[in-house]
Structure formats: structure tokens, C-alpha cells
Amino acid sequence: MANNGTVQDTITAPAPGDIELAATQVDAKQTDQDPFLIAFSEPYDAENPKDWPRRKKWAVTDVLSATGFNRIMVSTIMAPALNTIASELHMSNTESSLALSIYLLATAFGPLVIGPMSEIYGRGPVLHASNIWFLIWNIVCGFANTKEVLIASRFLAGFGASAIYALAGGVLGDVWRPEERGRSISVYILIPLLAVAVGPIIGGFMAARASWRWMFWSTSIFQVVMIAMSYATFRETYPPTILHRRAAKLRKSTGNQSYYTIFERLSANDSLPKRLWTNLSRPARLLIFHPIIQFVSIIEGMGYGLLYIVLSTFSDLYTTRYGQSVEISGLHYIALALGELFGSQVGGRLMDTLFAHLKRRAHGEITPEFHIPLMLPGCLISAAGLVLYGWAAQYHVHWAIVDVGAFLFAFGSQISGQPKQAYVIDSYPEYASSATAASQFVRSLTAFTFPLFAWKMYAAMGYGWGNTMLGGISMVLGVGGCWGIWTWGARLRERSMRDGLR
Structure with missing residues (x-):
């Protein structure tokens, strides 16, 4: 991991192996010998995001x-109103499901572009631009008068929304250290997690009491507030961009063009097209050639797909099998929201505690694999909750038991999900956004495709056997993945460092 003042905090373009080499060649002593080399100072630099005051770190995390x-709320808010929208815009069941899930398809491809762009131009410009892009197309959704316009604008809105997936890993990796990873992730995901379940609740009441178009108009009004808040609060966190600005300011104020950063020196001979290609292709190369990303992506993809199966069918379960109204059926998403809420907070604290324990056992040495053991209990709880929810619904047991199962499923999913996110961030600290984008690609694809077959699966197998099958697959992947990463993770990361990403 990068320490304060080392070159590792300043580089974006070279491969991890190149970064280690540069760090041995340009340390604090050499920086003193070369007054034109701009790097973070040791042992403290006020502009180094990892040295920021905690209130400033929490400010960028919270915004x-x-x-x-x-x-994220917009991804699910349509769910209770699909029948109403389908009737008004003359859509088939498949087309209405597509209008819901195509938003998620966009979040698969968006991070592949947005993540690398944040490693070229910085986190701030990408965040602000994507905020405005999302706002424009979300407004268009509210005014859509044909199914084609609605589906297309949902896709484009999802593309802008996907920036949050690409930026999250990068920003958290920029400002927080590995031993703080659990708490930082748990606080960051607290509000977005609630959005997944709050969306259908709000959507259910709007569908029953107002036009479905207010789902998009109201969230667009809220987005204007978010844009203003992000402009006022968010500060650039990407070290290469911060150092580039420092060097540029010195060049301008002194008239001396000799000031440079390591990143500028290493990429000095790269043309803009080459630089864009190197960065934009990085997530694809990570996904295709790096087993670490492949392992994590498959496990995360399964969990995310299961979540969206539950989200897309939960309301229908209560309206068809339990005879409840659309408004009341939406309230059952509270069980999922509470599961994610408690899972994120418990999981974050447990992850940091376990990391500190393993660090002590290793006499101060740290490795990203220290995050992994928490995956095991999480995937077991999640699978058990899914099975309980399925069989309770199958035998028409009291709805409270179904909600308990949904709570346990969401709780376990968060316990196992946070260590995987932390592992990706700490395995690729210089390329956290690209690595996050690569793993998000599979997650979003499963979130898009799994709900498309969920209805037919439950019709053929029932809720009991359907959820038992899904829970079994999830448990096998989770347990096997936990063991595999713990056993081979360090060797796979070492090989990845040799292969490079440049």
C-alpha cells in the first residue's frame, strides 16, 4: 500500500510493478535533491487526501x-408502477420489465468509460458532469409519451448514474487507509443502500395516488439539490490530479517550466489518443486478464443478480399471493432496507476489527486478503434468508416470516459484499476506479438479466425450490470464492503486478 509522501500516491499511468520501481528510485531523499519534482511531503502534506482532517474526508464521502x-433510487422506483406505465404506453410485460432493467444495463457499460476518465481528469469533473447528464435524461423520462422514448432515456440516465459506481471505489481509496476501509465503506453505502429499497416504497405510493411521471419529476428536483451540494462540498481527491495542479500553479507563478510530477514524466511521450486508449481499455483488461477481478466479479455478480430478483418480484408476491394493495406491498421493502442498513453497519465494524486482529498477528504487515474471511458468514446468512423467504412464501406462511427471510438475505449480502469491495480497492490502489468499474460490469449485467427470467423461474419451480436453487448456487460460489481468494489471492496479485496494466 502507498504511504504518505511516496511516489505511489502520485502515479496513475504505469503498472503496479512500475510503480514499485519508481518508488524505490524517487523517494523523499531524491525529492529533496530534485527541487522540481512535485510530490507529497513526508510525513505530512495538507493536500494529500490521506492526510486530510477527518471532517474533510467525511465531507467528500458523504456527498x-x-x-x-x-x-440508485431511480433504478427501482418504477417497480410498483410497471403495470400502470405499461398500460398507458402500450407496453408488453417484457417491454415494461426492460424499461426497468435497462437502467441497470447502462450501469454496466458506463463505469468502463467513466472510471478511467476519472483517472485522467480527476474525480471532481467527472462527478459534476455525470450529475448534470443524469438530471437531463431523468427529466426526459418524466415527459416520455412513447415506450421507445422511455426506454432510451432510461438507458441514458443510467449511463450518467453509473458514475457513482465508478467513482466510489476511487474516492474511498484516495482518502482512507486500509485499516479504515470497513467503516468508510459502511458509511458510504448506508444512504445508497436505503435507496434500493426506498425507491419501490415511494414508487408504490406515487403509483396509487399520483401520476407515475412524478417519480421522475420529483427525483429530478432532488437531483438539482444534489448538484448544488456536490459543487459546494466535493473536493478533488485523486492524487495525480492534485499534484498536477500544484505543478501547473508553480510553473505559472514562477515562469519556470521545469516543475513536474512523476505521472507527467512517465506519460510525457504519450499522445492523447494513446493515453485515452490506455486508460479506457484498462477495465476490460482487468476483467479479461486478472483472475482477482474475475473471481470477485463472479461472486459479486451472483449476489447483485439475486438482489434484483427479489426487488423486482417482491411487490408482486404480496399483491398476488397475499392480496395486498400496491401501497402496502411497497412497505415490505422496509425489511430489505433494514437488512441492508444493519448489515452494512455491523459488517463495516467487524471488517475493521478483523483486519486489525490479523494485522497484529502478522506483526504489522498488511495484505488485502485480511478483508476476505468475513465473506464466509455473510454468504451463509444470505443463503439461509433466501431459502426461508422462499419456502415461507411457497406455503403462504404469515407475511412477517417472509419479511424475516428477506431481512436475513439483505443482512448477509451486506456482510459478505463489503469485504469484496474493500479487497478490490486495496488490491489495485492506483486503479481503484478502473478495478471497481470492471467488477461493476458483471454486477450490472446480472442485475439486468436475472429479473428477466425470475417470473418464469418462479412459475415453473415455485418460490420454495426457486429460492433454494438460487441460495445453493450463491452459497457454493461464496464459500468457494472465499477459500480460493484466501488461498491464492496473494499469488494472483503478484502475477498481476508482473503483467502490468500499461
Whole structure:
């Protein structure tokens, strides 16, 4: 991991192996010998995001979380109103499901572009631009008068919304240290997690008491507030961008063009097209050639797909099998929201506690694999909750038991999900946004595709056997993945460092 003042905090373009080499060649002593080399000072630099006061760290974390709330809520807010929208815009069941899930398809492809762009131009410009892009297309959704316009604008809105997935890993990696990873992730995801479940609750009441178009108009009004807040609060966190600005300011104020950063020196001979290609292709190369990303992506993808199966069918379960109104059926999403809420907070604290314990056992040495053991209990709880929810619904047991199962499913999903996010961030500290984008690609694809077959699966197998099958697959992948990463993770990361990303 990068320490204060080392070159590792300043580089974006070279491969991890190149970064280590540069760090041995340009340390604090050499920085003193070369007055034109701009790097973070040791042992403290006020502009180094990892040295920021905690209130400033929490400010950028919280504003990213708050902007994520609206973007993620829009992904599910349509769910209770699908029948109403389908009737008004003359859509088939498949087309209405597509209008809901195509938003998630966009979040698969958006981070592949947005993540690398934040490693070229910085986190701030990308956040602000994506906020405005999302606002424009979300407004268009509210005024859509044909199914084609609605589906297309949902896709484009989702593309802008996907920035939150690409930026989160990068920003958290920029400002927080590995031993603080659990708490920082748990606080960051707290508000967006609530959005996944709050969306259908709000959507259910709007569908029953107002036009479905207010789902988009109201979230657009909220987005304007989020844009203003992000402009006022968010500060650039990407070290290469901060150092580039420092060097540029010195060049301008002194008239001396000799000031430079390590990143500028290493990429001095790269043309803009080459630089764009190197960065934009990085998530794809991570996903195709790096087993660490492949392992985590498959496990995360399964969990995310299961979540969206539950989200897309939960309301229908209560309206068809329990005879409840659309408004009341939406309230059952509170069980999922509470599960995610408690899971994120408990999981974050447990992850930091376990990390500190393993660090002590290793006599102060740290490795990203220290995050992994918490995956095991999380995936077991999640699978058990899914099975309980399925069989309770199958035998028409009291709805409270179904909600308990949904709570346990969401609780366990968060316990196991946070260590995977932390592992990706700490395995690729210089490329956290690209690595997050690569893993998000699979997650979003499963979130898009799984709900498309959920109805037919439950019709053929029932809730009991359907959820038992899904829970079993999830448990096998989770347990096997936990063991595999713990056993081979360090060797796979070492090989990845040799292969490079440049």
C-alpha cells in the first residue's frame, strides 16, 4: 500500500510493478535533491487526501453517498408502477420489465468509460458532469409519451448514474487507509443502500395516488439539490490530479517550466489518443486478464443478480399471493432496507476489527486478503434468508416470516459484499476506479438479466425450490470464492503486478 509522501500516491499511468520501481528510485531523499519534482511531503502534506482532517474526508464521502442515493433510487422506483406505465404506453410485460432493467444495463457499460476518465481528469469533473447528464435524461423520462422514448432515456440516465459506481471505489481509496476501509465503506453505502429499497416504497405510493411521471419529476428536483451540494462540498481527491495542479500553479507563478510530477514524466511521450486508449481499455483488461477481478466479479455478480430478483418480484408476491394493495406491498421493502442498513453497519465494524486482529498477528504487515474471511458468514446468512423467504412464501406462511427471510438475505449480502469491495480497492490502489468499474460490469449485467427470467423461474419451480436453487448456487460460489481468494489471492496479485496494466 502507498504511504504518505511516496511516489505511489502520485502515479496513475504505469503498472503496479512500475510503480514499485519508481518508488524505490524517487523517494523523499531524491525529492529533496530534485527541487522540481512535485510530490507529497513526508510525513505530512495538507493536500494529500490521506492526510486530510477527518471532517474533510467525511465531507467528500458523504456527498458522494448522498448523490448516489438519488441515482440508485431511480433504478427501482418504477417497480410498483410497471403495470400502470405499461398500460398507458402500450407496453408488453417484457417491454415494461426492460424499461426497468435497462437502467441497470447502462450501469454496466458506463463505469468502463467513466472510471478511467476519472483517472485522467480527476474525480471532481467527472462527478459534476455525470450529475448534470443524469438530471437531463431523468427529466426526459418524466415527459416520455412513447415506450421507445422511455426506454432510451432510461438507458441514458443510467449511463450518467453509473458514475457513482465508478467513482466510489476511487474516492474511498484516495482518502482512507486500509485499516479504515470497513467503516468508510459502511458509511458510504448506508444512504445508497436505503435507496434500493426506498425507491419501490415511494414508487408504490406515487403509483396509487399520483401520476407515475412524478417519480421522475420529483427525483429530478432532488437531483438539482444534489448538484448544488456536490459543487459546494466535493473536493478533488485523486492524487495525480492534485499534484498536477500544484505543478501547473508553480510553473505559472514562477515562469519556470521545469516543475513536474512523476505521472507527467512517465506519460510525457504519450499522445492523447494513446493515453485515452490506455486508460479506457484498462477495465476490460482487468476483467479479461486478472483472475482477482474475475473471481470477485463472479461472486459479486451472483449476489447483485439475486438482489434484483427479489426487488423486482417482491411487490408482486404480496399483491398476488397475499392480496395486498400496491401501497402496502411497497412497505415490505422496509425489511430489505433494514437488512441492508444493519448489515452494512455491523459488517463495516467487524471488517475493521478483523483486519486489525490479523494485522497484529502478522506483526504489522498488511495484505488485502485480511478483508476476505468475513465473506464466509455473510454468504451463509444470505443463503439461509433466501431459502426461508422462499419456502415461507411457497406455503403462504404469515407475511412477517417472509419479511424475516428477506431481512436475513439483505443482512448477509451486506456482510459478505463489503469485504469484496474493500479487497478490490486495496488490491489495485492506483486503479481503484478502473478495478471497481470492471467488477461493476458483471454486477450490472446480472442485475439486468436475472429479473428477466425470475417470473418464469418462479412459475415453473415455485418460490420454495426457486429460492433454494438460487441460495445453493450463491452459497457454493461464496464459500468457494472465499477459500480460493484466501488461498491464492496473494499469488494472483503478484502475477498481476508482473503483467502490468500499461
